[in-house]
Amino acid sequence: MSLPAFAELLERLVFTPGRNAKLALLRQWFADQPDPERGIGLAALTEELTFSAAKPAMIREIVAARTDPELWRMSYDYVGDLAETVALIWQPRAGVNAPPPLLSEVVEALETTPKAEIPALLAGWLDTLDAGARLALIKLVTGGLRVGVSARLARVALAEWSDVAVEEIEEVWHGVEPPYTTLFQWLSGQAPRPDPREAPVFRPLMLAHPLEEADIAALRAEDWRAEWKWDGIRVQLTAGPGGRKLFSRGGEDISAAFPEILAAMEFHAVLDGELLVMRGEEVAPFADLQQRLNRKSVTARMLKEHPASVRLYDILIDGEEDLRPLPFDARRARLEAWHGRVAPARMDVSPLVAFDSLDALARLRDGARAASIEGLMLKRGDAPYVAGRVKGLWWKWKRDPLTVDAVLMYAQRGHGKRSSFYSDYTFGVWREDGELVPIGKAYSGYTDEELAWLDRWVRNNTVNRFGPVREVERGVVFEVAFDAAQLSSRHKSGVALRFPRIARIRRDKPVEEADRLEAVLALVENRPR
Incomplete structure (x- = not known):
């Protein structure tokens, strides 16, 4: 080509x-x-x-x-x-x-x-x-083509072109290298399936659907097991004679950023868990984990100040034995036995949450915010570990989001099909001295019609430019939904929002009536008093 x-x-x-x-x-x-x-x-x-x-x-x-x-x-x-x-x-x-x-x-x-x-x-x-x-x-x-094609989408396209299941492709993906000649020969029927041998390859994760009110009525408490949904990132640990790797939920190799986890993987198994920064027995805010993400290497100071651990959810493979066809209850028993036998450093098993009714579980979920936990996971006791998001086997029951009214400050053009629109928005709240300070950035939650309106507004109300970024007049208020507020030294405000998204455009609200910084700081979890 x-x-x-x-x-x-x-x-x-x-x-x-x-x-x-x-x-x-x-x-x-x-x-x-x-x-x-x-x-x-x-x-x-x-x-x-x-x-x-x-x-x-x-x-x-x-x-x-x-x-x-x-x-x-x-x-x-x-x-x-x-x-x-x-x-x-x-x-x-x-x-x-x-x-x-x-x-x-x-x-x-x-x-x-x-x-x-x-x-x-x-x-x-x-x-x-x-x-x-x-x-x-x-x-x-x-680097950074930014054409709206993720690695996952590319693998799905390979599956559709070749009529080979995407799960099969994903299980050899990390065992082949560019220019992927052996992969294409296999997919076109000219050669056998590439054998990664004992190389540490990624296995597709099992994902959950959000639990809606309409779904709850169909659930029987005795069929389900509950775990806390911890506020970290989902990871897969793969180790054996061929090497060790730590993967993100999308199959990205993040081993280099967490050498202490890699050093603790002295076993032959594939595990599913949540990567967290721990302060003794307490889970640190997600902002602490962010200090470690997306790095090719880490300093000794970072390792000391932001120590990583993994809270284990599941075991997929134990030695040479594939446990994914087993029901969750059997895999859970194997995980607990494995952890007791191997006792890996920096890893513990996420405890099951006891409950005798869904009403009791709902009350526990309502208290998740006070405990700085995202919510609950519900897993069928008889569910095998299957790749992808199969409805009815796993549910995620997150706590209700928080909201804040914030003022649009800066806009930047998006990527892919949004590359010609100003679709990435930085917003802020008012400080006591009357200064507007940023607390986050969002690029989702609005409709196509709202995007077109916002794009026109940004172009017509630009007051300054900084390369690709436009500063705009203070004239638009967003109601921003988010999962948590956390202290952050990277923001002038001293606070950042977890998973912010635009809930609606408050065209009815004057910018002077947007929220104050002290109101946002009051929502910070684990804030020193």
């Missing part, structure tokens, strides 16, 4: 709304493209390609050598995106007529060319490409 062909795919993905339409584009692309081009493109879409030498600073230097500095500064400030600015402003040298490179040629050259020669290499490619392909090239080498 040539780079322009890949650029066309990216453009169509960006401007194609809807999950099914994106899946159709990916299926067709997998069918039409040869190896290794389709595998390299798949790696790019799923953010599995990294090039250490081609940094954004290098790209800026390359463009600066061809462009008036003031024109570059003004253009970058207006557009707000490096790749898009380069694609539009680049002036090719006259007389260049070389054919555009293949994806595989780009990857091979970036991996083998000495760092000092990469600027000339990139400039030569940019000279051969049109604006769309230049955009694709810069996005490819700097």
Whole structure:
């Protein structure tokens, strides 16, 4: 696949709304493209390609050598995106007529060319490409394509193209590497299923449906087991002779950020649990865990100040034995026995919550906020561990959200199909001295009609620009729903919201009547008094 062909795919993905339409584009692309081009493109879409030498600073230097500095500064400030600015402003040298490179040629050259020669290499490619392909090239080498395709969606497209269950694909995904030649050969029926042997691979997690009032009436208390829903992140621990890995719920390898957990995985098993920061016996607020997330490495100070632990929910595999077909009650007994026998450091078993009626369980749920717990999980005692969100086997019964009225302060354009809309909103509340201070950012909860209205309002009421960010007049109030308020040194307000989303636009409310900071601080859990 040539780079322009890949650029066309990216453009169509960006401007194609809807999950099914994106899946159709990916299926067709997998069918039409040869190896290794389709595998390299798949790696790019799923953010599995990294090039250490081609940094954004290098790209800026390359463009600066061809462009008036003031024109570059003004253009970058207006557009707000490096790749898009380069694609539009680049002036090719006259007389260049070389054919555009293949994806595989780009990857091979970036991996083998000495760092000092990469600027000339990139400039030569940019000279051969049109604006769309230049955009694709810069996005490819700097990472973050942002075309609305997640790794999960790509695997679903592979499943639909090949008629192989997505769960099977996910179980070999971490045992294969770009350009995924063995994967495509298997999916096209030309080779056997890749054997990850004893490599630590991700197994798809079992997920829960939100429990609604209409669902409660059909439940019999004796059929269900209850656990607390802890305020951390869901993880899978996979360890054995082939290695150890810690995965997020989406199958992302987060091992590097939690070396103390990896060091404690001296066993041969696959476990399901919740990653938490612990203060003795107490679960720390989610804001403490955030200090550890999305890091490639951690300092000794961070390990000491934000120590991680895992509260175990389930055991999927014990040694060579796959326990997923067993009912929950049997797996729970195996988990407790395994934990008692192995006694891994930094891990405990999430206790079952005793109850004799759903009314009693509802009362326990009502007290979850006071205990800084998200809510409850309900699991059928006879339910096997099945991948995905199968309704009727697991329920999540979260505590009711909190709300606050906050003022829109800043807006930024979104990604994928929202890339042309100002759809990411930073909002704040009033401090005693009359200053508006930010407490969070949201990009969900509104309708398409509300998004169109907000986008117009932002464009018509911009008072300042900071690269891709627009500061707006104080004129819109959001009712923001959120799960918890937590102290945060990263915000000027000193507080941040957990899972904020826009509940409604308060067009009826003057901005002067939005909430005060002290009202939000009063909602902070585990706040020192």
